[in-house]
Amino acid sequence: MTNPTPLADLSADDLAARLSTVRADYEALQARGLTLDLTRGKPGADQLDLAAGLLGLPTTYRDRAGTDVRNYGGLDGLVELREIFADLLGVDTSAVVCGGNSSLTLMHQVITAMLLKGGPDSPRPWSQEPTVKFVCPVPGYDRHFTMLAELGIEMVTVPMHADGPDVEAVRALVADDPSVKGLWIVPTYANPTGSVCSTEVAAALMAMPTAAPDFRIFWDNAYAVHHLTDAEVKSADALGLAAASGHPNRPIMFASTSKITFAGAGVAALATSAENRAWYLERLGFASIGPDKVNHLRHVEFFGDADGVRAHMRKHRELIAPKFAAVDHALTERLDGLGIAEWTVPTGGYFVNLDVLDGTASRVVALAKQAGIALTPAGSAFPHGQDPRDRNIRLAPTFPVLAEVEAAMAGVAVCVELAALEKLSA
Structure with missing residues (x-):
């Protein structure tokens, strides 16, 4: 997208034309029959595999002081x-x-x-x-x-x-x-x-x-x-x-x-x-x-020791950093400059925070669900699930494989734009 115009600045005719185009994109998304899940911040199977060596441990039942760890205490x-x-x-x-x-x-x-x-x-x-x-x-x-x-x-x-x-x-x-x-x-x-x-x-x-x-x-x-x-x-x-x-x-x-x-x-x-x-x-x-x-x-x-943990976590990073990059790429490619969404590009952790146009987060989640993409319920990052601005969505890209993250996020970006266009056209 080259120098996009913020959606709020479009004329009524241009807004209607854009809405028609994005609805067609959404219908194409639905036709793909996706079944994707970005709801929970769980490690993927490949991350769990990194710790497979635990299954053969411990090799002894005594700690360094000689205490039998199988017993009470x-x-x-x-x-x-x-x-x-x-x-x-x-x-x-x-x-x-x-x-x-x-x-x-x-x-x-x-x-x-x-x-x-x-x-x-x-x-x-x-x-x-x-x-x-x-x-x-x-x-x-x-x-x-x-x-x-x-x-x-x-x-x-x-x-x-x-x-x-x-x-x-x-x-x-x-x-x-x-x-x-x-x-x-x-x-x-x-x-x-x-x-x-x-x-x-x-x-x-x-x-x-x-x-x-x-x-x-x-x-x-x-x-x-x-x-x-x-x-x-x-x-x-x-x-x-x-x-x-x-x-x-x-x-x-x-x-x-x-x-x-x-x-x-x-x-x-x-x-x-x-x-x-x-x-x-x-x-x-x-x-x-x-x-x-x-x-x-x-x-x-x-x-x-602790350095062993740090080395292990660098292996995790190699697996999940591309998934976070895929989230940013999908959102940037479709939404950057439209004035309808902001998102974090975290340097650690397990989530991306997505803020969409006020009053549309619940609609985005519903649209995504209808297209086969499960997202965490809108407002879940607030007490009692009540986001007063209905704009916040938590994205969890670690569990699916990279190709699924790419497909899901391209779909989420369509849903974000469609929900915004619907609101701005109302």
């Missing part, structure tokens, strides 16, 4: 694995607890423990408060929001910028309202925007005054090592910044190998202050006598 996880997570997350090994396969489970455990028992600095359990609220940067991770909704926690939103949450908006919410107990953030290659929380923003979040003495930042560093370019971003030192500001208990960091090894059989970890860690392990001790240390040892043997 070791509530905080295998120290060798904790060392690997500590290196990757930039924290001390003493801060880390390694658990089962799901970081979401760890988050749920922490929140429910806060509700039932309160934290080390809580005046009372959160469940005894009249209201509990969390600050949710948007667009954000839908599973964070559905977890809060299921637990009856109210959500208040702030904009997510390229350098992290809108600090002034967060400050205004937490300063005088003791019912605001937490903040979600995916600090590195955020879901779905790909934003990276800067050290300046992280420092401000850790240092800001809060009316709630037990305010927590749930620092979900799910994509800390999921780089798409040679410029490998280093996450802000959340724990160090919090300790320096006098709020060591504020952040609780979460991570996992779910998109590094096997999505359903990896290892999750949390890292936090010594006081929070002791509190968490005390709660956990009533529910478990230790994690799956055999799986811990399996991962330690497979990677060796």
Whole structure:
């Protein structure tokens, strides 16, 4: 497309002609009988194959201290694995607890423990408060929001910028309202925007005054090592910044190998202050006598150390970076300059954030479905699935093979233009 005219600047006649042409393109798309899926950020089979060596491990059942990992014990996880997570997350090994396969489970455990028992600095359990609220940067991770909704926690939103949450908006919410107990953030290659929380923003979040003495930042560093370019971003030192500001208990960091090894059989970890860690392990001790240390040892043997993880992730990048490039190519080729869509070109993570003409995201998703292309529901990156502008769509290109991503995104671009033309012609 050469120097396209923004659709909003077209005359009525030109708009009608363009609409007729794009409807024909859409009918041709439907006639292809596609069955494509861009709904979830799952690793593709070729990515899972990279970790096939895990299936033959571990070769021993003893850790380096000689402990039999098949038996009970070791509530905080295998120290060798904790060392690997500590290196990757930039924290001390003493801060880390390694658990089962799901970081979401760890988050749920922490929140429910806060509700039932309160934290080390809580005046009372959160469940005894009249209201509990969390600050949710948007667009954000839908599973964070559905977890809060299921637990009856109210959500208040702030904009997510390229350098992290809108600090002034967060400050205004937490300063005088003791019912605001937490903040979600995916600090590195955020879901779905790909934003990276800067050290300046992280420092401000850790240092800001809060009316709630037990305010927590749930620092979900799910994509800390999921780089798409040679410029490998280093996450802000959340724990160090919090300790320096006098709020060591504020952040609780979460991570996992779910998109590094096997999505359903990896290892999750949390890292936090010594006081929070002791509190968490005390709660956990009533529910478990230790994690799956055999799986811990399996991962330690497979990677060796943190550099082994980094080398493994470069193999992931080789597989998925072309898929992200295909998304950008398809959207640029059809939509660039039309004034009806903006999208991210992330340098890491698992998603592309697509903002279409206000009021058309739901229509785009519906059109795509009718053409055999499944997209995440419009608004899913907002609490309760409600995008006030009906413009946001999260694209997840990792699971399909490259040819399917190319076909799906060419189709999505047609749907975006058709929905915009319909609205502008109404």
